[in-house]
Amino acid sequence: MKKLSVKLGILFFLIIFGLITFMFFFLHEGIVESRVEEELFSLQSRGNSHRAILEKHFNKDIIDHVVLMESESNTDVVITDKNRKVLASSAPSSTFNNYLKSPVSNLPRDGEIVEDKWDKEPFISTVSPIEKNGKLVGLVYMFQDTASVHSLINRLNEHFVLSGWISVILTFIIIIFLSKGITKPLIKMKEATSQISKGHFDVILPKTSDDELGDLAKSIELLASNLNYLTEERNEFLASISHELRTPLTYIKGYADILHKRELPIEAQKKYLEIIVDETNRLSDLIKELFELAKYDKNSFEIQKEPIDLNQFFKKIEQKLSPAFIEKNMNLSAYCPPNLVIKADSHRLEQILFNLLDNSMKYSQNGAQVFLKAWKSKDLIHIIVRDNGKGIPDKDLPHIFNRFYRVDKSRTRTLGGTGLGLAIVKELVQAHGAEILVKSKENIGTEFELIFRGD
Ligand SMILES: Nc1ncnc2c1ncn2[C@@H]1O[C@H](COP(=O)(O)OP(=O)(O)OP(=O)(O)O)[C@@H](O)[C@H]1O
Numbered sequence: 001m002k003k004l005s006v007k008l009g010i011l012f013f014l015i016i017f018g019l020i021t022f023m024f025f026f027l028h029e030g031i032v033e034s035r036v037e038e039e040l041f042s043l044q045s046r047g048n049s050h051r052a053i054l055e056k057h058f059n060k061d062i063i064d065h066v067v068l069m070e071s072e073s074n075t076d077v078v079i080t081d082k083n084r085k086v087l088a089s090s091a092p093s094s095t096f097n098n099y100l101k102s103p104v105s106n107l108p109r110d111g112e113i114v115e116d117k118w119d120k121e122p123f124i125s126t127v128s129p130i131e132k133n134g135k136l137v138g139l140v141y142m143f144q145d146t147a148s149v150h151s152l153i154n155r156l157n158e159h160f161v162l163s164g165w166i167s168v169i170l171t172f173i174i175i176i177f178l179s180k181g182i183t184k185p186l187i188k189m190k191e192a193t194s195q196i197s198k199g200h201f202d203v204i205l206p207k208t209s210d211d212e213l214g215d216l217a218k219s220i221e222l223l224a225s226n227l228n229y230l231t232e233e234r235n236e237f238l239a240s241i242s243h244e245l246r247t248p249l250t251y252i253k254g255y256a257d258i259l260h261k262r263e264l265p266i267e268a269q270k271k272y273l274e275i276i277v278d279e280t281n282r283l284s285d286l287i288k289e290l291f292e293l294a295k296y297d298k299n300s301f302e303i304q305k306e307p308i309d310l311n312q313f314f315k316k317i318e319q320k321l322s323p324a325f326i327e328k329n330m331n332l333s334a335y336c337p338p339n340l341v342i343k344a345d346s347h348r349l350e351q352i353l354f355n356l357l358d359n360s361m362k363y364s365q366n367g368a369q370v371f372l373k374a375w376k377s378k379d380l381i382h383i384i385v386r387d388n389g390k391g392i393p394d395k396d397l398p399h400i401f402n403r404f405y406r407v408d409k410s411r412t413r414t415l416g417g418t419g420l421g422l423a424i425v426k427e428l429v430q431a432h433g434a435e436i437l438v439k440s441k442e443n444i445g446t447e448f449e450l451i452f453r454g455d
């Protein structure tokens with residue numbers, strides 16, 4: 001369960017540890033080098049100052065004096081003639097024999113380094129020339145025991161090891177906090193998602209930071225609430241379907257039973273058979289609409305937009321539907337400015353308008369006026385279907401696009417409604433990227449407005 005934090009921790013640690021080691025290595029090398037350089041420089045300066053005195057008086061007294069001075073300090077001096085024959089030495093000269101052998105030619109005035117390998121040799125050393133009237137008369141060799149350099153470097157190493165440990169410990173502490181800060185919310189989210197997968201949608205994640213982790217937590221909460229909504233809606237939908245299917249089936253079964261068991265006069269038989277046919281039609285309509293909706297849900301249907309001349313389109317609709325309106329003693333009037341072109345799927349647009357006009361016809365009384373009207377404003381094309389029928393109560397308005405929602409269940413049943421018409425309309429409108437609005441007043445009328453983008 002904590003695998004991620006361990007992985008993160010190890011990764012951070014390796015990166016930081018690698019960086020620290022790299023930096024320490026360079027720092028260590030740099031410090032040691034400059035320290036040895038400093039030692040050599042001061043050794044050479046000391047040799048040069050001896051040389052200055054010896055150039056003034058190159059005699060035994062002064063040579064002894066210089067050697068005496070050096071024997072008191074932690075450096076050593078060897079003074080030779082120009083052929084490197086030892087004239088005096090602050091320590092037994094045999095110790096330094098190896099260094100005196102090295103050839104000295106074209107020695108610069110300020111001398112040079114004879115030995116600088118502090119880590120291999122017991123001494124580091126420099127040499128300075130003693131000149132008189134431009135001619136070499138002797139040499140001042142200076143020596144320093146490398147033990148002091150070694151002890152200095154040992155102390156330096158101790159410091160490095162100590163600070164190395166401190167940074168390792170600090171890194172560990174930082175890593176623990178950091179990986180907890182990242183992995184803890186992740187673990188919480190993982191728990192939340194497994195809760196969701198078990199069907200518990202009421203997950204609440206602690207408010208974390210304003211970063212990607214916070215966004216992820218918010219998305220998970222949103223996902224849970226959407227899933228919750230969908231599950232509820234599905235359950236409701238299934239309950240409604242079974243109810244809707246059961247009602248006509250009950251009628252069919254009931255009347256079929258009566259016809260089967262009883263001797264009925266022919267008139268009554270005809271009446272019952274008519275009911276059975278009606279209910280069977282209802283059932284087949286219902287199933288057809290359900291299939292249609294399921295198809296839209298899966299987005300497996302395609303909208304094939306084409307330019308449609310709305311004026312012509314309205315005329316055809318008027319022709320098709322007018323007889324039905326006239327039969328109900330109603331009037332359908334369609335208005336559309338000429339040359340108004342809309343880009344839509346003509347079959348689907350027809351389906352939308354048929355459903356809306358069918359509602360106007362079903363839910364209005366004799367003598368009602370129904371208008372179908374279109375116009376363009378800016379880039380938008382508006383189409384309205386308006387009737388002066390019975391209207392929809394305010395409390396029902398927000399729900400009329402829900403599946404199986406009917407305002408007056410018992411009355412609409414006699415009118416043959418399944419409550420799926422507007423749900424289908426809404427899906428089709430949305431598939432066009434358009435919008436549908438509704439305004440209605442009870443006993444005054446209803447207006448549906450479709451808003452299509454002009455492009
Ligand atoms: N123009 C309208 N006037 C008054 N009420 C309406 C109007 N249009 C819709 N309604 C109300 O909204 C409800 C839902 O309409 P919808 O078209 O979805 O279902 P339906 O007409 O009952 O059934 P279907 O259209 O599936 O045959 C209707 O039952 C009706 O109560």
Ligand SMILES: [Mg+2]
Nearest residue numbers: 355359421422
């Ligand atoms: Mg309808």
